[in-house]
Amino acid sequence: MNCKQFQEALPHIIESGGDPDQEAHLLSCEACSELVRDLKYIAEQARLLLPMRDPNPRVWSNIQDSLAREGLVQEGRMSPRGHIAKNSPIQKKNWTPLGAALAAIAVLALAVLLVNYHPGAAANQAAITPVAAPSNNAAKAAASNPADDQALVNQLSQRDPELGKAYETSLKELNSYISDAEQAASDDPDDAAVQQHLLNAYEQKAMWYEMATNRALE
Amino acid sequence: MTQAKKTIASGLSEAEAIERAKVGDAAAFEGLYGLHKRRVYSLCLRMTGNTAEAEDLTQEAFLQLYRKIATFRGESAFSTWLHRLAVNVVLMHLRKKGLPEVSLDEALEPQHEDGPRKDIGARDNVLAGSIDRVNLERSIESLPPGYRIIFVLHDIEGYEHNEIAEMMGCSIGNSKSQLHKARMKLRDLLKLSRAEKAIRR
Numbered sequence: 001m002n003c004k005q006f007q008e009a010l011p012h013i014i015e016s017g018g019d020p021d022q023e024a025h026l027l028s029c030e031a032c033s034e035l036v037r038d039l040k041y042i043a044e045q046a047r048l049l050l051p052m053r054d055p056n057p058r059v060w061s062n063i064q065d066s067l068a069r070e071g072l073v074q075e076g077r078m079s080p081r082g083h084i085a086k087n088s089p090i091q092k093k094n095w096t097p098l099g100a101a102l103a104a105i106a107v108l109a110l111a112v113l114l115v116n117y118h119p120g121a122a123a124n125q126a127a128i129t130p131v132a133a134p135s136n137n138a139a140k141a142a143a144s145n146p147a148d149d150q151a152l153v154n155q156l157s158q159r160d161p162e163l164g165k166a167y168e169t170s171l172k173e174l175n176s177y178i179s180d181a182e183q184a185a186s187d188d189p190d191d192a193a194v195q196q197h198l199l200n201a202y203e204q205k206a207m208w209y210e211m212a213t214n215r216a217l218e
Numbered sequence: 219m220t221q222a223k224k225t226i227a228s229g230l231s232e233a234e235a236i237e238r239a240k241v242g243d244a245a246a247f248e249g250l251y252g253l254h255k256r257r258v259y260s261l262c263l264r265m266t267g268n269t270a271e272a273e274d275l276t277q278e279a280f281l282q283l284y285r286k287i288a289t290f291r292g293e294s295a296f297s298t299w300l301h302r303l304a305v306n307v308v309l310m311h312l313r314k315k316g317l318p319e320v321s322l323d324e325a326l327e328p329q330h331e332d333g334p335r336k337d338i339g340a341r342d343n344v345l346a347g348s349i350d351r352v353n354l355e356r357s358i359e360s361l362p363p364g365y366r367i368i369f370v371l372h373d374i375e376g377y378e379h380n381e382i383a384e385m386m387g388c389s390i391g392n393s394k395s396q397l398h399k400a401r402m403k404l405r406d407l408l409k410l411s412r413a414e415k416a417i418r419r
Contacts, residue, residue, distance in 0.1 A: 011398035038345045046373035051260035073244040
């Protein structure tokens with residue numbers, strides 16, 4: 001057996017082992033021996049490769065959107081935590097003023113839309129709290145004032161402790177989510193997807209604020 | 219880690235999350251996503267070599283998971299079932315692009331530059347002990363698509379040739395031949411990379 005014959009049979013030799021002739025050639029030929037050793041080494045090293053990294057948070061966001069569009073889940077039913085994995089680079093990023101401004105504008109627009117979409121709730125709200133116009137609610141949400149948030153949670157807890165607890169848990173998750181998103185946007189201000197991620201975070205907060213306010217006013 | 223021992227962020231075991239996701243529990247599904255997103259995404263990325271495509275395919279794989287999870291009967295491990303689903307999503311995508319057909323032609327008609335004759339009588343320094351994982355990942359990325367797919371499925375994901383042949387719609391012999399050529403090509407790439415590094419030093 002020569003090198004040509006041996007190497008032509010290599011796929012079979014590596015998979016299933018060689019016959020006596022092939023084994024004898026392997027022992028006597030240094031070049032073929034090195035080749036076999038290298039190919040086996042490459043296969044061994046490949047088996048040790050681990051999953052490399054998490055997908056971008058926008059993948060989860062897109063999944064949520066698609067499922068909501070198809071009517072398979074209600075919008076807002078999934079928590080935003082799926083966006084951020086423990087080892088995602090998003091946890092290492094910081095806040096940017098431009099992102100904040102864009103987010104605030106988006107939140108204002110969204111909140112006005114949401115409140116206008118529920119005229120009954122808006123009228124009810126105006127009757128009870130004359131100074132709390134829709135845009136004020138949105139501004140509070142955008143500003144993310146912890147004292148206001150807590151006051152709202154307290155109000156809900158007085159009405160129904162379980163309800164207050166649920167909203168408080170949700171608030172903590174949202175604030176944590178926003179904090180991560182702000183860091184991400186700061187670290188990568190030119191990444192449109194990260195900025196979108198931040199806007200999504202603020203939209204979620206605006207929705208929380210609107211829902212909590214409506215429940216408090218019921 | 220066994221399926222029973224895996225837990226997700228909400229404190230559910232993976233098995234509990236699967237049962238809940240089957241009846242449409244979105245939070246349980248989210249937990250399954252968190253548990254498997256890295257491996258599914260890495261599979262898609264290694265098979266396509268393209269971040270944007272890998273993201274789209276990861277999304278599609280999990281959307282299919284949501285739609286099909288009720289059909290999971292537990293006959294295999296959930297991760298095995300999910301990764302097979304993801305592989306099928308990627309292969310379907312690549313078929314639409316026509317890449318597997320090209321790669322199979324390559325397998326049937328070996329090119330001399332990738333064939334075994336190159337090494338005949340040659341004395342090269344062995345690679346053993348000199349491959350770092352970053353280099354290996356980069357070299358895998360540089361493989362022609364057809365080689366890369368077979369290599370990822372067999373050597374990284376651990377599929378057998380008969381499974382690959384079934385998934386790819388080719389013969390077992392083609393799968394073996396293509397894997398061999400992928401490893402040969404990788405060997406060349408890794409040696410080239412090592413030589414370039416030596417020159418830079």
